[in-house]
Amino acid sequence: MPQSLYWNLDKDDKELCEEIRAGIPYYTMTDDNGTVIEQVLIPISDELQIHLKRGRKGEYTFEMIPVIYQKVEDIFALPVERSPYLDIIKATNNPLLAHAFVDAFKKSFDFTRLRKGEKIAIAYEEKIRLGHPWGLPVIKAATIHTRRKKTWLFRFGDRYYNEKGREVEGFLFRKPVNHVRITSRFTLRRWHPILHRYRAHLGVDFGGRTGTPIYAAADGRIIFAGRLGGYGNVIKIRHRDGFMTLYAHMHKFRRGMHKGKYVKKGQVIGYIGSTGMSTGPHLHFGLYKNGRPINPLGVIKVTKKSLYGKRRKEFIRYEKSMKKRLEKAVESNKRPKKLDDLSRIDYCVDDNTSKGG
Numbered sequence: 001m002p003q004s005l006y007w008n009l010d011k012d013d014k015e016l017c018e019e020i021r022a023g024i025p026y027y028t029m030t031d032d033n034g035t036v037i038e039q040v041l042i043p044i045s046d047e048l049q050i051h052l053k054r055g056r057k058g059e060y061t062f063e064m065i066p067v068i069y070q071k072v073e074d075i076f077a078l079p080v081e082r083s084p085y086l087d088i089i090k091a092t093n094n095p096l097l098a099h100a101f102v103d104a105f106k107k108s109f110d111f112t113r114l115r116k117g118e119k120i121a122i123a124y125e126e127k128i129r130l131g132h133p134w135g136l137p138v139i140k141a142a143t144i145h146t147r148r149k150k151t152w153l154f155r156f157g158d159r160y161y162n163e164k165g166r167e168v169e170g171f172l173f174r175k176p177v178n179h180v181r182i183t184s185r186f187t188l189r190r191w192h193p194i195l196h197r198y199r200a201h202l203g204v205d206f207g208g209r210t211g212t213p214i215y216a217a218a219d220g221r222i223i224f225a226g227r228l229g230g231y232g233n234v235i236k237i238r239h240r241d242g243f244m245t246l247y248a249h250m251h252k253f254r255r256g257m258h259k260g261k262y263v264k265k266g267q268v269i270g271y272i273g274s275t276g277m278s279t280g281p282h283l284h285f286g287l288y289k290n291g292r293p294i295n296p297l298g299v300i301k302v303t304k305k306s307l308y309g310k311r312r313k314e315f316i317r318y319e320k321s322m323k324k325r326l327e328k329a330v331e332s333n334k335r336p337k338k339l340d341d342l343s344r345i346d347y348c349v350d351d352n353t354s355k356g357g
């Protein structure tokens with residue numbers, strides 16, 4: 001494949017090429033002899049993938065197309081034997097689900113107080129792609145029933161709330177820049193009606209003057225500081241709980257900011273610039289959870305939020321129905337489906353040869 005294919009890409013597509021991750025399965029299709037690559041599919045997020053295709057004259061084209069997947073759901077209850085984490089893995093073969101459960105309750109429940117025989121119940125959603133789990137499972141609601149009390153969690157929008165509709169506080173980040181405006185928001189996938197193609201923006205852009213200081217969004221360790229193609233000068237910081245932040249297009253790094261360095265939340269790490277594929281000085285700020293891009297604006301916050309008005313009414317309705325289903329699962333000891341069985345549900349064949357899936 002000619003390198004010019006990459007070099008001729010526009011700014012947005014080049015930026016997205018930096019999102020190709022090690023460890024993600026990709027697919028190639030060759031001709032009958034196995035010598036010429038006809039097509040390649042490389043996911044850049046749960047929602048979008050790069051599609052390289054060979055034309056009749058041997059030229060290659062590049063386009064972004066949606067990843068086709070199917071959503072499956074399960075709801076189940078388990079008595080605690082060893083720990084929720086180990087029990088969920090044993091019952092479902094799904095370590096990511098176990099991780100999501102523990103993560104969601106970490107701030108509102110002390111797991112060391114759980115005793116054998118007490119119960120947990122989970123309603124969740126899993127994506128299946130070509131017969132394999134895809135992306136992260138999403139817990140829609142969950143509960144822990146101890147002898148003394150019941151603790152509940154409900155996912156509403158992108159956040160978790162308790163049964164009173166108060167948001168359960170997660171990991172907190174600060175804004176990486178002060179007094180700048182957002183010029184581009186996060187989107188996993190959108191159809192551009194004029195360009196007639198799929199786009200994604202896996203971070204938030206803050207427009208600002210060259211030289212404006214950039215702050216570490218949370219405590220962590222720098223795992224990368226250097227040049228990264230379309231993203232220009234980049235610093236990546238690893239934080240606890242599987243979070244990683246990325247700061248791109250930086251003018252320069254602050255002295256001493258190199259791989260391995262531990263930084264505190266709010267510490268200046270560098271300055272806004274326009275390096276890489278960029279049309280003007282701005283900070284591209286990316287946030288990743290377990291390697292997957294998530295919306296940074298969902299976790300940057302100052303105070304805990306409660307739901308009001310119409311949203312609150314919607315929440316109460318959702319909460320009631322989920323509560324009922326979880327209670328029922330606990331009463332009937334509803335066993336979980338194993339991940340392998342969920343994956344076997346007759347899935348759609350991923351027809352990626354047609355435009356837009």
Ligand SMILES: [Zn+2]
Pocket residue numbers: 184201203204205283284285
């Ligand atoms: Zn950006």
